[in-house]
Structures are given as C-alpha cells and as structure tokens.
Amino acid sequence: MKSKADVVIVGGGINGCALAYELSRRGKEVVVLEKRWLAHGATGRCGAGIRQQWSTEENALLAKRSVAIFEHLSEELGHDIELRQGGYLIAIHDEDDMHQAKENVAMQRRIGLPVRIIYEDEIREIAPILDVKGMDAIAATFCSTDGHANPFLTTYAYARAAERHGASIHKFTEVKDIRVNEGRVTAVVTDSGVITTPVVVNAAGAWSPHISRMAGIAMPNQPVRKEALVTEPLRRLFDCMVISFKHGIYFSQQDHGQILGGIPSPEETTGYHEEPTYSFLRHMAYMLGRYAPPLKHINILRQWTGYYDVTPDALPILGTTDVEGFIQCNGFSGHGFMIAPMTARLLAQLICGEKLEMPIDRLNISRFKGGGVVKEKSVVG
Amino acid sequence: MKIVCRCEDITEDDILRAIDEYGCTTLAELKQVLRLGMGHCQGRTCLLIAAKILARKTGKGLEEIIPSLRPPDVAVEVGMMGGCDEK
Numbered sequence A: 001m002k003s004k005a006d007v008v009i010v011g012g013g014i015n016g017c018a019l020a021y022e023l024s025r026r027g028k029e030v031v032v033l034e035k036r037w038l039a040h041g042a043t044g045r046c047g048a049g050i051r052q053q054w055s056t057e058e059n060a061l062l063a064k065r066s067v068a069i070f071e072h073l074s075e076e077l078g079h080d081i082e083l084r085q086g087g088y089l090i091a092i093h094d095e096d097d098m099h100q101a102k103e104n105v106a107m108q109r110r111i112g113l114p115v116r117i118i119y120e121d122e123i124r125e126i127a128p129i130l131d132v133k134g135m136d137a138i139a140a141t142f143c144s145t146d147g148h149a150n151p152f153l154t155t156y157a158y159a160r161a162a163e164r165h166g167a168s169i170h171k172f173t174e175v176k177d178i179r180v181n182e183g184r185v186t187a188v189v190t191d192s193g194v195i196t197t198p199v200v201v202n203a204a205g206a207w208s209p210h211i212s213r214m215a216g217i218a219m220p221n222q223p224v225r226k227e228a229l230v231t232e233p234l235r236r237l238f239d240c241m242v243i244s245f246k247h248g249i250y251f252s253q254q255d256h257g258q259i260l261g262g263i264p265s266p267e268e269t270t271g272y273h274e275e276p277t278y279s280f281l282r283h284m285a286y287m288l289g290r291y292a293p294p295l296k297h298i299n300i301l302r303q304w305t306g307y308y309d310v311t312p313d314a315l316p317i318l319g320t321t322d323v324e325g326f327i328q329c330n331g332f333s334g335h336g337f338m339i340a341p342m343t344a345r346l347l348a349q350l351i352c353g354e355k356l357e358m359p360i361d362r363l364n365i366s367r368f369k370g371g372g373v374v375k376e377k378s379v380v381g
Numbered sequence B: 001m002k003i004v005c006r007c008e009d010i011t012e013d014d015i016l017r018a019i020d021e022y023g024c025t026t027l028a029e030l031k032q033v034l035r036l037g038m039g040h041c042q043g044r045t046c047l048l049i050a051a052k053i054l055a056r057k058t059g060k061g062l063e064e065i066i067p068s069l070r071p072p073d074v075a076v077e078v079g080m081m082g083g084c085d086e087k
C-alpha cells in the first residue's frame, strides 16, 4: 500500500468510486479504502433507480445533471452500465397528493424536466399491468427520462476508469483511525498500514458517522434497515419504475426481466440490523399484488437488506467540515446512486479548487447547527 | 465448455475471466459481475462449484468464500405470500 496520497477516500461504493474517477482524471493521486469488496454496502443492495422528480430543487438538480452524465457514461468510462430510461411513474392518491404533485411538477418543469401529470388511460398505456383501483390512485406524474442503471457495473466501470488514471483501490482494507493535528487531517490509519494525506473523503455510507467520529466530528445520520426483493425473470411487461410516496412502495422490471422492489418494512428499525424479515415479504407481496395483479402468479426468488444513511432532512451531506481536509460525501438516504455522477464531479471541483458547476453550500453539515432545515418530501422505500 | 450456472448460463471460462478482469476474490463479487447464482435455483447448484474454482485460483480456503444465503429458501408465489388477509 502507498504511504502517501493527495486524497484518501473511505468507502468503495458508487460514491467513493465515482469520486476516485473524477479526482484521478484531474491528476490527483487517489487511494480508495474499502473494508470488504466494491459495492458491498448500499450500492450493491439498491434498486438503482434514477429519478429526477424531487420536491427540493437541490435533489432535482443533482439528479437532472447526473442523468446528463449517465446518458454518456458507458462511452466515457469505456464500459456498459446498462442504462435504461423507461421513466418513473409516481402515484397520486388524493387531493393533498395532487396539490403537492402540482407544486413539484411546476418546479421540475422550471428546471427543464419533461414531467407531466397523467390519468388512468395513460397510466394503463404506459404500464398495462397496473391496476389503478388497486393502487388507490387518481392520477400519476411521469418523467420519461428517469430510469435505471446496473449498480454493480456502474461502480466497477468508475473504479476501473479511476485505476486507469492512476488511482489505487484497496479492497479488504478497513480504516481504523484518522489522525488530526492542529485542526487538519494528516493521515489515515488502516488495518494494513498508515497513509499520510492532507485530504480524507468520508464516503462510508451508513458507516459514515464512525468515520467522522475518528476525526472528532459528530453527525446526525442514522442507519435505517431497508428491505428489497426480486422475482423470477419474465418477458418485458413494462419499462417504468412505479412508486408511491404514500405507500412507500417502488418496483420496476430490470434488464434481465426480474421485478425488483421494496417498501418500508413493518418492522423498520434504526441501527445496524441486517436480518431480513418475514413481515416485509408478506407486506411487499400483498402490495405488489394490489398494484399489479398479474404479478401475484410469479415467484419471489430472493429478499435482502441494506441501509439507508438517513439525515434529518433526507438531503445529502457534502463538502467541508470544521476539520481542514475532512470532506463529507454521505447522508444519501434512498437516492445516493442516482445523484452520484454529479456529486462526484462537484466534490472533485471543490477539492481541486475549481469553480463549482452549482453551489453545494446548502448541503454542508453546518446546516444542522442552526435548525430550520427544509425536508425532502419525495422519499420511498 | 463447462457450464457452471444453468439458470444464468455461465461457464467456467466466464468465471475465470471475471477473476482476471475484475479481480474477483469472493463469490459476492462473482454474483455482482456475472449474476452467478441469482437465477431460479438461487445458486444451489453453481455456488459450490464456483467456490471451488475461486479457491483453486486464489489459494483461499472454502470457508472464506461461501456467501450468506438470502431467503426465501425456495421460490414462493407473490399471491401466496401476499394473501388477502391484510387491509
């Protein structure tokens, strides 16, 4: 292992690997440290849906600019990431929902997203297997450029491209401590050696509070166990992701034909609990059958869990801290995959002293000191 | 040609290539890269064979390589799981 680096990134998920790529192509000497294997954390367990329909402009813009990057990422990284843009269909259940949807759509259209409100006939046209009554829906919003990519391939593609630009990626290497001297980061201590560095990026997902604590920084993030399941593969039935903020359900048909989805578990808990639950399986199966009755007859193959790294306002924590050289890149709740391309670019610009393409001051950890944060409302899972 | 995973149509050569190209040293990584063991039988046939190939290539012991198993044990119908007993 190298004994020094310009930047050490803790965590080999989509965010750590994307940032390693953006930094190394700017000439930085980068080391990524991952305690298990790449995409071992939330990245390897996620739905990998890419949605631009958010209620806060920060999330909507991060997602929109990420989609622009995703659209050319296979060529840029030299590896297919299996991007598919089948849209996101978001159920509207009642007048309150409709009110919020109209507000969201107005903002989303202002920033240039092709979002619109659709009704029963068009919902059936887009996804014939949906039962609008079973969904308890009166309408939906739809954005055709939303979609999905393969989370494993995207992470590996970023990692390989970073390595081609000289980054070193160490699997099975755990960060044990961070040395801080006179308010500045000086080194990272791992279970297989020490690396001297002026910059450490905390991209450790649900484990980011531990990494921050090593540098003496407190964080408001909480790990929340989330569950997902996948069915046997079927011929293509529908292209869009279907979600509901009210029911918390999301599901889509993946490239290989399987239906993959999740819903908040009846036994949802904070803390590091990995066990899958039977109640999730029943609840998800029941709701899936209500939303898409034909799916009642197909087999569930597998269920698993992963953590959302949840902040009080469901917005990520990005940027500088009180400790010089300690950079946050975490708190992504249920949407850290879809905004990773743009997040990585912005943090690379910050670390390299370039002009940022969009401001990220409002996502700094200091926002939790004053209170009065604006919460992202459009969350599922 | 030796077939290892019948559900996802993966050969021994595919596995050897993934080990070389992606630096896979665990079954978890082979799953991610190849979809090994993610098909209908959930790896009940192929994972042990793949584990042996990995052990041979990496010099690791089998106990380091075998992954966690994810429920359900056998495939179950959505309608059966979901029943109609919930409101």
Ligand SMILES: Cc1cc2nc3c(=O)[nH]c(=O)nc-3n(C[C@H](O)[C@H](O)[C@H](O)COP(=O)(O)OP(=O)(O)OC[C@H]3O[C@@H](n4cnc5c(N)ncnc54)[C@H](O)[C@@H]3O)c2cc1C
Binding pocket: A010, A011, A012, A013, A014, A015, A016, A033, A034, A035, A036, A037, A038, A039, A040, A041, A042, A043, A044, A045, A046, A047, A048, A049, A050, A173, A174, A175, A176, A203, A204, A205, A206, A207, A226, A227, A228, A262, A305, A306, A307, A308, A329, A330, A332, A333, A334, A335, A336, A337, A338, A339, A381
């Ligand atoms: C069930 C589920 C569904 C989801 N669906 C979506 C979706 O549809 N769309 C979307 O955009 N997002 C989704 N998400 C959220 C998304 O998965 C995450 O926000 C994103 O993957 C976070 O990536 P990351 O790189 O920041 O963190 P992670 O992928 O969690 O990576 C952090 C890494 O840090 C490593 N690490 C931790 N501690 C240490 C240490 N001490 N030393 C070294 N390494 C360490 C971990 O092993 C881990 O690999 C979902 C999440 C879940 C759980």
